[in-house]
Amino acid sequence: MEGGERLLPKGFPKLKNDTFLRAARGEETEHTPVWCMRQAGRYLPEFRETRAAQDFFATCRSPKLCCELTLQPLRRFPLDAAIIFSDILVVPQWTLMSYMIEGGGSTTMAKAKSWLYRHPEASHRLLRLLADVVTDYLVGQVAAGAQALQLFESHAGHLGPEQFQDFALPYIRDISQAVKSKLKEEALPLVPMIIFAKDAHYALRDLARAGYEVVGLDWTIRPQEARAQTGKDVTLQGNLDPCALYAPKEKIGELVKKMLEGFGTQRYIANLGHGLYPDMNPEHVGAFVEAVHAHSRHINEHS
Template structure:
């Protein structure tokens, strides 16, 4: 529609499109870099805002979300900003209650008990009207970024979201959620489909609002293994990518690069590479050379330094980054950690990481 065209073209011109170029497989002057959880508690300026507001209130207040999204970019020369939000806003939009408890993480007071509880969920098509605050945060942040970095929107992948909806909190074994896959196969597919439909609406809405790249977090891939992944994760990751791309095209918007991050899913990299995601996130357990072998020459890879390497001294960080960049190569590569920042990390060590990427990847 004309409205959307005016909207998208009304954003500031890109001054730095390094990440966008790399995601499309184009040549870059240096490897683009950002890190998962770059906005978070390791930054004193984040803790200051967080001390005054509840976590989900921050997500729901566009000015606060924008403020903390931009905080790491004021400190480090990052090539992307990832919008401050959480993957669990989808279960919330489907009608479930989620609390963020300090020291404990996310908790669902009433997780799904069995297939009969699926009837309690809101229709997936309606879910996104409740997430307008994310769209507003994206639009505001895209303007405030002034083209200096690429804006990333995101969602959780259906299996990862399903696992939280059933477990109700983090779990070492995911045995309740995996129990569904074996006991309630049909209901599991029904739930995964509901989450997929809501997620497609949500991601397309993020693009309309100004997101320039989308990342889908399959953070709990490690619990599945090749067979379960093929039945319960892969088809839904495929639907999300195919449908988002199709709908974005139908709206007359430019094609959007998509990143899939199957954390702990080394066993599934070949299958994942058959999907249309341009970029595949690699965790630190996979050697870059093996990752490239598994996904083939055309995919863009993202990752994968062990986040805990940031506990070492700055000289060791530099050496580790040099090795990582050499192994991945300068083309079709986005530098990142193999998972997110932890709250006790030293911001200066992240600075060393970013600086090392730039130093070792300039042409």
């Protein structure tokens, strides 16, 4: 049975492109797969048009609209993965712990961090509840057909190494272990899992050993340094600065080539170091995707 087929739920058609899944599992690929965080987003005029008629949560609750938004970027670009349109906001409606305490966005996360210092036991109780809910949510996504999962620790940059070790890493590990255990219990596919902890370059060694097949990177670390810290047993994902897509198309190609030379074309999934911004030109996103495919194929053919 081919790798892509063993990850298909009953009733799903055969995959036409399993490059992303093969790279996530560490298998050889003909080209480096590429996708973009927030690839179904406001930079696309068709996304804005679709979303204009519905509020966010109504959209998340509509399978028809979620499917439409998921497929929009694939109609434009030869991406190697479709990202199901949803959000962790569907768990509690201010994302998770940081916004639950802050009550909204923050540049410092001072209220949330003060909880960690002032109420460590309560913080751990909340984090345990959230980890359990996230585990069930991720298992439910696989039961519904998801073939890979990405866990975000979006505010790792607000934590130092000590707080990350105490309040983030244990739950990151637990979620991976619990998801895989429940998938086995429920006879569901053991899908690849990605951990993306933004600005957590100080914790890459630990993240590489946290039970995930893929470690995502932001743009604050060089490819060679990331490889040295994570070793050869995980696939890396990232890490072009999203603002690079404001550059001319020729420059985007040069930056992609340099990134691929740094990471290598195997055990690697190309992506940005964070999500696409709303004012980005879709043509420049296309230039990024095409450059990844073209340069990685060229490197593979001449290696």
